[in-house]
Amino acid sequence: MLHKENILLVDDDIDILELLQRHLQSMDYHTYKAVSVKEALYILKDSYIDLLITDIQMPGVDGLELLKFADEHYPEMPKLVITGYPSVSGALEVIKAGATDYLTKPFTKEELRKAVLKAFEQGSRRKDSKKTISANQDGLYPDMVGKSETYGKVTDIIERVKDNKATVLIKGESGTGKELVARAIHYSGKFSRAPFIAVNCGAIPENLQESEFFGYVKGAFTGANENRDGFFQAAQGGTLFLDEIGTASLAVQSKLLRALQEKEVSKVGARKTEKVDIRVIAATNSNLQEEIENKRFREDLYYRLTVVEIDVPPLRKRKSDIPLLVGKFIRKYGIEYKDRLLRISPDALQILKRYPWPGNVRELENVIQRAIIMSDGTIDVGDLPDKLKFQIDFPDSNFRSLHEMEKEYVQKVLNHTQGNKTKAAEILQIDRKTLREKLK
Ligand SMILES: Nc1ncnc2c1ncn2[C@@H]1O[C@H](COP(=O)(O)OP(=O)(O)OP(=O)(O)O)[C@@H](O)[C@H]1O
Ligand SMILES: [Mg+2]
Known part of the structure; x- marks a missing residue:
């Protein structure tokens, strides 16, 4: 029986790659080999791959990130993970990242055969069951990010x-x-x-x-x-x-x-x-x-x-999609500019979530692109443009007077000092007399 499905193998260990290739070719599969995630990404782009088999621990970008990338861009392609360290939390993590199944090293040819067949089977089942869910979740439009x-x-x-x-x-x-x-x-x-x-x-x-x-x-x-x-x-x-x-x-x-x-x-x-x-x-x-x-x-x-x-709604009306979009752009430009995937600090993400984005998704994309060029490792608040940092998030129409704002702020500080006026005056950097007048 001729299968001739295309299987992409990703592992930094050449011996494992060769072994996988020998086994799979003897089962009549067609294989592509990649020794790094970066190489794998090029192959994914240029060829039609029916199944991805990847190692997790690899230098540079690791297999988990590859899985997430593949899950987003090729949601219907089954993904099989090969891992040397079986652990429950690790297994959960790879499944969450989009793996169809995983296989622990060392494995026999027979175990490999079973796992591959099962992955193909689950892949097609996923395809069917996902069709009935909403259009955006089943990956019909992999370039369009947004679950709101x-x-x-x-x-x-x-x-x-x-x-x-x-x-x-x-x-x-x-x-x-x-x-x-x-x-x-x-x-x-x-x-x-x-x-x-x-x-x-x-x-x-x-x-x-x-x-x-x-x-x-x-x-x-x-x-x-x-x-x-x-x-x-x-x-x-x-x-x-x-x-x-x-x-x-x-x-x-x-x-x-x-x-x-x-x-x-x-x-x-x-x-x-x-x-x-x-x-x-x-x-x-x-x-x-x-x-x-x-x-x-x-x-x-x-x-x-x-x-x-x-x-098409403006980004400020679908702010819950901001983290997803940020993730997408980090993957895209991280690999393009820095050859790896960067992370973003919770504070920086918070700022991105707060900003009203008058230039919408394009503006967000530009900000991330710039931050990746600036950053050396994790994208942090310092890598973001100043105008984002000093943004106060008011609902468009609801502007309030300075007097009202002052009143509310003074009250907040007083609550914090539990009514202690001396401490409050200190925080506000005004003297007690001024504070007393304001309280009137
Ligand atoms: N849902 C989305 N998921 C991922 N990327 C998006 C999404 N929406 C927009 N983008 C990206 O934002 C950028 C701007 O999108 P696009 O050019 O389609 O906007 P536009 O509405 O045509 O803008 P303009 O009115 O300025 O022509 C593109 O790089 C696009 O890929
Ligand atoms: Mg346009």
Whole structure:
């Protein structure tokens, strides 16, 4: 019987690697070998791996971190751990990190065979049982981090629209991940093999927009020496992502409306129209209603675009996702810049959780990237930009007067000194007389 599944073996001990390879090849599996986590990551990226077998104790990045990484990015791939030190807590830890099972050294070929078969079996069972849980937890969108209820609404809609060609409008502040959502819709759906063409409408000068979007025929204008396709023709069968749709010229808007209504477009200068079969996803961070009132955006087009609407929440509305996102970016940039995985101190994480993130996920990503470059080991408060440290976390609307704040603070200090005014005055660095006046 030919299996030919791809198994990735990770161990810093070459002898163990060879042994595993010999055994598994004799069982007709195809093997890849890596002597470090870093090498393993490259192989995972470039090849399709059906099963990961990894050691835990390794110099540099250890196997536990590899497991966590693989669990996040390849949740459906079964993972088998080989460990030299069997202990209950260790076993629990590897299972929690995403291992399907573990095998203790030394093992016989027969034990290995059983463990591999069991891992494949559990891997496929996991796949089935996970399908019924919410979309975001089953790793359908491994690039999209977020388990909060607010973000769950986004992934739920993606799930519903990915296999049809309904037009989608994605709304959200800058840096919330609108493009990521558009890509997730395309690449997780059944048209994923067709092209995904992303166009930033704001980056194309208005006078070129029409010909860039719809193409042109030879002789349409000076310089048009040949027939050229536009983005619409290039996206045929797939998805056209129109980013910053609010900046599309009125000429493009009217042609776009027709494309959505009639499913046809015409090249600039052409008399004939051509059929297009594409899904349009548009995104905006501006208020299109306002643009409509100012006659800069066609209302009829707006209704055509909003067949399905997705509101990507700002990061401050899904703060519970911050630790997950931080973890993701630490893994990503730690390996890229420092060749290893860094940690973050609880204090630093606390500051990240408190900040309101006006630049959303992109801002958080930049902050972590910078902190990793600055840090030598654990990311700490000192590695974070100053503006984060002096942030006071007020709910947007609830500003209070200085007088009120003072009153409350004085009360707090007095409670702390159990009513002792001398001590309180000392802490507040004012004299007793001033304190007495304030208390009045
Ligand atoms: N849920 C998420 N999980 C992981 N990374 C995310 C998530 N959301 C956004 N990001 C990351 O944040 C960055 C910004 O995302 P993206 O470019 O999609 O935002 P955008 O809404 O299109 O922003 P803009 O309005 O500025 O164009 C990207 O690097 C993206 O990978
Ligand atoms: Mg964008």
